[in-house]
Amino acid sequence: xxxxxRQRGNSEKRERILQGAxxxxxxxxxxxxxVSDVASEAGVADGTIxxxxxxxxxxxxSLFEDRMEWIIDRLRDELxxxxxxxxxxxxxxxxxxxxLAVEHRDLAEFITVELRQSAxxxxxxxxxxxGAYLEILRSLIERGQREGVLRSDLDSRLVSRAxxxxxxxxxxxxxxxxxxxxxxxxxxxxxxxxxxxxLTPREHHKxxxxx
Amino acid sequence: xxxxxRQRGNSEKRERILQGAxxxxxxxxxxxxxVSDVASEAGVADGTIxxxxxxxxxxxxSLFEDRMEWIIDRLRDELxxxxxxxxxxxxxxxxxxxxLAVEHRDLAEFITVELRQSAxxxxxxxxxxxGAYLEILRSLIERGQREGVLRSDLDSRLVSRAxxxxxxxxxxxxxxxxxxxxxxxxxxxxxxxxxxxxLTPREHHKxxxxx
Amino acid sequence: xxxxxRQRGNSEKRERILQGAxxxxxxxxxxxxxVSDVASEAGVADGTIxxxxxxxxxxxxSLFEDRMEWIIDRLRDELxxxxxxxxxxxxxxxxxxxxLAVEHRDLAEFITVELRQSAxxxxxxxxxxxGAYLEILRSLIERGQREGVLRSDLDSRLVSRAxxxxxxxxxxxxxxxxxxxxxxxxxxxxxxxxxxxxLTPREHHKxxxxx
Amino acid sequence: xxxxxRQRGNSEKRERILQGAxxxxxxxxxxxxxVSDVASEAGVADGTIxxxxxxxxxxxxSLFEDRMEWIIDRLRDELxxxxxxxxxxxxxxxxxxxxLAVEHRDLAEFITVELRQSAxxxxxxxxxxxGAYLEILRSLIERGQREGVLRSDLDSRLVSRAxxxxxxxxxxxxxxxxxxxxxxxxxxxxxxxxxxxxLTPREHHKxxxxx
DNA sequence: CATGAATGAGCCTTCATTCAT
DNA sequence: TATGAATGAAGGCTCATTCAT
Numbered sequence: 001x002x003x004x005x006r007q008r009g010n011s012e013k014r015e016r017i018l019q020g021a022x023x024x025x026x027x028x029x030x031x032x033x034x035v036s037d038v039a040s041e042a043g044v045a046d047g048t049i050x051x052x053x054x055x056x057x058x059x060x061x062s063l064f065e066d067r068m069e070w071i072i073d074r075l076r077d078e079l080x081x082x083x084x085x086x087x088x089x090x091x092x093x094x095x096x097x098x099x100l101a102v103e104h105r106d107l108a109e110f111i112t113v114e115l116r117q118s119a120x121x122x123x124x125x126x127x128x129x130x131g132a133y134l135e136i137l138r139s140l141i142e143r144g145q146r147e148g149v150l151r152s153d154l155d156s157r158l159v160s161r162a163x164x165x166x167x168x169x170x171x172x173x174x175x176x177x178x179x180x181x182x183x184x185x186x187x188x189x190x191x192x193x194x195x196x197x198x199l200t201p202r203e204h205h206k207x208x209x210x211x
Numbered sequence: 212x213x214x215x216x217r218q219r220g221n222s223e224k225r226e227r228i229l230q231g232a233x234x235x236x237x238x239x240x241x242x243x244x245x246v247s248d249v250a251s252e253a254g255v256a257d258g259t260i261x262x263x264x265x266x267x268x269x270x271x272x273s274l275f276e277d278r279m280e281w282i283i284d285r286l287r288d289e290l291x292x293x294x295x296x297x298x299x300x301x302x303x304x305x306x307x308x309x310x311l312a313v314e315h316r317d318l319a320e321f322i323t324v325e326l327r328q329s330a331x332x333x334x335x336x337x338x339x340x341x342g343a344y345l346e347i348l349r350s351l352i353e354r355g356q357r358e359g360v361l362r363s364d365l366d367s368r369l370v371s372r373a374x375x376x377x378x379x380x381x382x383x384x385x386x387x388x389x390x391x392x393x394x395x396x397x398x399x400x401x402x403x404x405x406x407x408x409x410l411t412p413r414e415h416h417k418x419x420x421x422x
Numbered sequence: 423x424x425x426x427x428r429q430r431g432n433s434e435k436r437e438r439i440l441q442g443a444x445x446x447x448x449x450x451x452x453x454x455x456x457v458s459d460v461a462s463e464a465g466v467a468d469g470t471i472x473x474x475x476x477x478x479x480x481x482x483x484s485l486f487e488d489r490m491e492w493i494i495d496r497l498r499d500e501l502x503x504x505x506x507x508x509x510x511x512x513x514x515x516x517x518x519x520x521x522l523a524v525e526h527r528d529l530a531e532f533i534t535v536e537l538r539q540s541a542x543x544x545x546x547x548x549x550x551x552x553g554a555y556l557e558i559l560r561s562l563i564e565r566g567q568r569e570g571v572l573r574s575d576l577d578s579r580l581v582s583r584a585x586x587x588x589x590x591x592x593x594x595x596x597x598x599x600x601x602x603x604x605x606x607x608x609x610x611x612x613x614x615x616x617x618x619x620x621l622t623p624r625e626h627h628k629x630x631x632x633x
Numbered sequence: 634x635x636x637x638x639r640q641r642g643n644s645e646k647r648e649r650i651l652q653g654a655x656x657x658x659x660x661x662x663x664x665x666x667x668v669s670d671v672a673s674e675a676g677v678a679d680g681t682i683x684x685x686x687x688x689x690x691x692x693x694x695s696l697f698e699d700r701m702e703w704i705i706d707r708l709r710d711e712l713x714x715x716x717x718x719x720x721x722x723x724x725x726x727x728x729x730x731x732x733l734a735v736e737h738r739d740l741a742e743f744i745t746v747e748l749r750q751s752a753x754x755x756x757x758x759x760x761x762x763x764g765a766y767l768e769i770l771r772s773l774i775e776r777g778q779r780e781g782v783l784r785s786d787l788d789s790r791l792v793s794r795a796x797x798x799x800x801x802x803x804x805x806x807x808x809x810x811x812x813x814x815x816x817x818x819x820x821x822x823x824x825x826x827x828x829x830x831x832l833t834p835r836e837h838h839k840x841x842x843x844x
Numbered sequence: 845c846a847t848g849a850a851t852g853a854g855c856c857t858t859c860a861t862t863c864a865t
Numbered sequence: 866t867a868t869g870a871a872t873g874a875a876g877g878c879t880c881a882t883t884c885a886t
Contacts, residue, residue, distance in 0.1 A: 013849090029328055031242035034875090046853095046878085047850070047880080048850055048851070049878095050877095051850075055878075113327050116324050153401075154405055155401060158381065161384060162381050165377040165378070165381060168376055169373060169375055169379065173372060190366060190370075193365070194365055197409045197413060199409070200408075202408060246859075247860090255867080259866085267860065267861090457856060457857080467873055468856090472858080473870070473871075535750050536750065538750070538805070539662055539746050539749070577820075580820055583803050587802020588795035588796070591795065592794050617831055619833075619835060620829075622830075667881080678848055679847080680847055680883075680884085681848095684846075
């Protein structure tokens with residue numbers, strides 16, 4: 001096996017294990033998944049997992065990091081491709097968020113469900129990738145506030161968090177309910193409308209609450 | 212000991228166990244909490260827990276049911292005490308949601324974090340109480356839509372879910388960050404404003420998207 | 423079960439586990455013995471062992487400490503019962519050492535074989551009881567040197583070590599060979615004679631070798 | 634590559650592995666040493682070890698055999714070079730034993746510590762080389778007995794065993810304590826004196842105990 | 845011959861649950 | 866009812882060994 005191939009062989013095996021873990025974790029949750037479940041999902045021996053990951057916790061964290069990075073990259077790329085201002089991008093963000101989830105149901109379920117609990121109790125893990133994700137949303141909102149298309153009496157950090165929560169919760173339902181794409185587009189549209197209307201400036205906003 | 216007393220004695224012990232479980236689950240998560248942790252937190256013997264609950268899963272579910280019922284009752288009571296229309300009540304709902312959480316941090320953390328994962332994987336549990344909670348929000352929104360103070364082009368089920376998600380996510384941060392009450396009131400206010408502005412009718416809503 | 427009984431019950435179970443461990447370790451060595459082997463030797467469940475010992479290493483160390491203490495106590499008691507001077511006591515020491523071993527073959531084999539290796543590699547264990555054992559021998563020798571019945575040109579620490587080594591090695595053979603008691607007495611006698619003749623003063627010792 | 638060269642190439646690699654094993658076993662003991670530790674100590678791949686040795690047990694045994702053979706050869710050679718009778722040779726034997734150990738600390742530690750336990754539990758191994766080693770000592774003693782310079786009321790087998798034990802135990806201390814050569818010479822001298830005085834004939838020996 | 849990635853049997857340990865008191 | 870010692874099934878992880886390259 002040439003070195004390049006072996007390199008690729010390794011990466012492929014690592015990726016297969018991550019995919020197996022994703023499937024298994026999404027289906028049964030981290031704590032109800034045995035390492036051997038992941039192994040058989042991935043089609044490798046139990047011990048092989050430990051050639052690529054330090055332990056079960058590390059597998060969880062690595063999966064987060066890896067998939068979040070992928071999501072963030074896709075989100076960044078696709079948002080940049082949207083021309084127009086902040087509002088169209090915000091709408092695109094919501095649509096993307098939802099459609100990504102529907103196309104990658106396991107991933108959606110995994111992130112939605114495990115992000116909170118497992119990550120919280122897997123000792124000392126701080127989940128930097130999730131922060132990066134939120135940052136995309138937040139910087140979009142701040143730009144909107146600077147440009148005047150979004151009301152500036154709300155804290156961007158708070159708002160981005162709230163939006164993420166709204167999306168995440170609705171997503172969880174979508175993931176579990178196996179809704180058809182048309183419905184997804186519609187639901188994404190409704191949520192986007194609600195959020196944008198909630199964020200666009202009106203008369204009564206003038207006296208900002210954070211001044 | 213009269214029967215009533217014994218009954219009450221039981222209830223008190225049951226409640227102590229639930230409180231112990233709440234503390235333990237909130238702190239370490241369901242899967243990282245041993246039954247013996249709950250027992251020592253509650254000041255009873257390990258075996259005693261099995262006199263009141265069928266098993267560890269049952270303890271989790273019972274805790275959900277019990278606490279959610281309490282929350283729902285308080286929410287209903289306090290919302291009814293708010294006079295005025297849908298909008299003030301919606302604002303009150305948000306404020307209540309947040310302040311309840313701050314006053315009962317363990318409870319907030321427990322519900323926020325465990326609601327999704329544990330409940331999902333504890334076999335066959337459907338979580339009816341959570342449905343009842345959402346129902347309060349949803350009926351409020353539907354009333355607002357009927358009365359014309361809230362836009363009616365959005366699906367109330369979807370919206371209530373989104374609102375819950377937004378609140379829940381922000382709450383999680385509050386719970387973890389130990390923010391002071393003043394900040395909490397302010398943040399609740401901002402979220403309420405955003406949501407209400409997103410839900411009140413405007414010109415461009417006329418052609419409803421769900422027609 | 424009354425408290426006293428339970429106390430005793432505990433001690434009995436702990437002792438049963440130690441005995442099981444002794445048997446198993448003597449037969450197969452520490453590293454070739456499974457915890458479950460010890461458990462079945464002791465007639466308890468695997469998990470029970472962990473109620474009395476922190477882990478497998480702790481079981482080994484506890485066994486050492488416990489048995490060495492017992493040996494030391496017996497040795498002290500029986501030596502004190504020997505009247506006469508240092509020489510009879512030295513002879514008694516050798517006889518005791520050997521007969522103890524023959525009567526408690528498992529114990530002899532365990533201590534002889536495991537004392538060195540296992541103890542050495544069980545992290546950070548310093549084996550204080552073994553030191554106490556050697557001390558008995560050494561103080562006997564020093565007394566003999568002070569009283570003039572043993573040559574004083576030899577380092578008592580070194581000599582006691584050498585004697586222990588000689589006894590230990592011969593013991594190992596006895597333990598493995600299953601020799602009859604008569605032979606043991608005879609062999610002990612020979613060794614004692616050799617050692618004592620090697621330690622009693624002669625003309626040529628006068629110029630001490632450590633000058 | 635000529636056959637002879639390849640042969641030698643092999644032998645060199647085999648020797649490197651044995652050296653790696655010696656280092657590793659001496660440092661951490663047989664059971665706490667991974668085959669991969671030996672491999673990296675030897676600078677070869679894990680699998681390579683299995684080209685030269687059947688398995689881990691075989692590696693241990695081979696190491697014994699090989700090193701004991703070397704020791705025996707050196708001992709024989711150097712003893713033959715000692716002119717004079719049995720007594721000077723006995724003294725030389727002790728000095729050699731000790732100095733060999735100090736010059737090859739790893740070897741000393743390995744043999745001292747592992748000889749008993751590992752060898753005993755590595756299935757069915759009888760350790761013939763160790764017998765050969767003892768034989769050197771024993772034949773020396775028997776010659777002394779025949780020549781009348783050593784008392785003949787003691788069993789030579791027993792005595793050689795005891796002497797080995799004494800040397801081995803003292804050695805273990807030396808190996809662990811990293812004593813300077815001067816001390817070693819002195820300690821060897823003391824031990825030799827004690828043993829020889831214990832073995833030389835005296836009046837009271839006449840009635841032999843083994844008659 | 846040499847490599848080292850892959851394998852999977854095996855073992856220590858945990859912890860939910862039971863039950864004699 | 867209450868206890869908590871005992872149980873033993875289950876699972877994470879290690880590491881000797883193999884084999885395709």
